[in-house]
Amino acid sequence: MKNNYTKLIGIIIIILTILVLLFFLSQDLAWSGKLEFKTDFKKFTPFISILKPQDRVVIYDVASIQQEPVWFDIYLPRDFGIAKLDFTYKNDYNYKIEVGPKIYEDNNPLQILDETGASVSANTFKTKSLEFDLKNLPIRYGRLRFMISAPELVDKSKGIEIKELKVSLSRKSLWQEGLINNITNYFNYFKNEFR
Amino acid sequence: MNLDKKFKDIILIIIRDLFVASFLLLAIFSLLEIIKPKIILNYLNFGVFFSAVLILGIITVIYIEPENKEVKQLKALDYSAIILFTILVGIFCFYLTRAIGWLSVLVGIVGIIICYLFITTDYR
Numbered sequence: 001m002k003n004n005y006t007k008l009i010g011i012i013i014i015i016l017t018i019l020v021l022l023f024f025l026s027q028d029l030a031w032s033g034k035l036e037f038k039t040d041f042k043k044f045t046p047f048i049s050i051l052k053p054q055d056r057v058v059i060y061d062v063a064s065i066q067q068e069p070v071w072f073d074i075y076l077p078r079d080f081g082i083a084k085l086d087f088t089y090k091n092d093y094n095y096k097i098e099v100g101p102k103i104y105e106d107n108n109p110l111q112i113l114d115e116t117g118a119s120v121s122a123n124t125f126k127t128k129s130l131e132f133d134l135k136n137l138p139i140r141y142g143r144l145r146f147m148i149s150a151p152e153l154v155d156k157s158k159g160i161e162i163k164e165l166k167v168s169l170s171r172k173s174l175w176q177e178g179l180i181n182n183i184t185n186y187f188n189y190f191k192n193e194f195r
Numbered sequence: 196m197n198l199d200k201k202f203k204d205i206i207l208i209i210i211r212d213l214f215v216a217s218f219l220l221l222a223i224f225s226l227l228e229i230i231k232p233k234i235i236l237n238y239l240n241f242g243v244f245f246s247a248v249l250i251l252g253i254i255t256v257i258y259i260e261p262e263n264k265e266v267k268q269l270k271a272l273d274y275s276a277i278i279l280f281t282i283l284v285g286i287f288c289f290y291l292t293r294a295i296g297w298l299s300v301l302v303g304i305v306g307i308i309i310c311y312l313f314i315t316t317d318y319r
Contacts, residue, residue, distance in 0.1 A: 005204075005205055006208055009208050009209055009212055010203070010212055013209075013212040013213060013215075013216045016216070017216040017219065017220060020220060021220065021223060024224075024234075024235050024238055024239065025234075027233045027238045028231075028235075028237070028238070045235070046233065046237040046238075047237065059216070075237075077234070077237065096284060115296070122267065142233075172249075190204070
């Protein structure tokens with residue numbers, strides 16, 4: 001009788017172990033086709049760094065950019081097609097804020113973080129979404145560097161406040177892409193970007 | 196009373212099997228982390244997971260009784276193999292937790308003790 005229990009418990013635990021392993025692998029493989037994470041830039045998170053250089057940013061309730069440009073790294077565990085960045089920010093002095101992947105070429109795909117289409121929350125912070133095509137961008141060791149630039153920002157006391165950044169990465173899901181293609185693309189990304 | 200003992204036995208079997216499974220997962224996770232950094236650590240609180248493995252291990256070695264089968268006498272070679280293996284497990288535990296500073300030495304020692312007691316359960 002005890003043997004039966006032991007076997008049953010053993011089988012259940014083996015199944016659970018395999019499920020746990022699959023769960024964590026499916027997270028990194030982004031089988032759902034989406035990966036979302038957010039930060040307030042107060043400390044490093046697994047997917048987003050703090051704003052750098054640190055001496056250009058003051059952290060209190062929010063991260064206040066006092067000198068420009070600043071940048072942050074996003075960690076991409078695998079190949080994604082689109083990155084949507086939702087900034088919740090306060091730009092009291094109406095600077096022209098440019099955001100984009102930091103690449104040293106003329107066709108730097110910076111986008112303007114302007115007021116158009118921004119939703120306003122109760123405490124005057126605005127939320128604005130920017131979308132970036134991630135194809136052919138320089139990803140190194142799984143990291144993609146983004147820059148925030150506001151050339152008109154010269155007075156340290158009149159900074160830009162960033163309350164939150166939400167990043168939504170998207171690609172084809174496992175069901176759209178197929179298991180073999182999905183895993184092949186994952187390994188190709190790993191081979192190219194992590195070595 | 197008999198029912199209580201049966202219930203206790205089942206709980207202990209579950210804890211023992213969970214310990215073995217979680218230790219195996221720990222080894223697989225560590226291997227995956229060496230191959231691709233952050234593949235697991237981005238999604239798992241490693242400190243909590245490692246503590247759970249240690250707690251399950253401690254409960255297992257304290258409460259699990261040897262099975263009623265003929266006890267084999269360990270020879271010097273068996274002891275050497277067991278000690279070598281447990282030291283390797285200790286180094287492994289130390290390596291995994293090296294980020295927490297000097298406490299990792301303690302974790303390594305606890306890992307050695309748990310591993311040694313777990314392997315030799317049936318010989319005590």
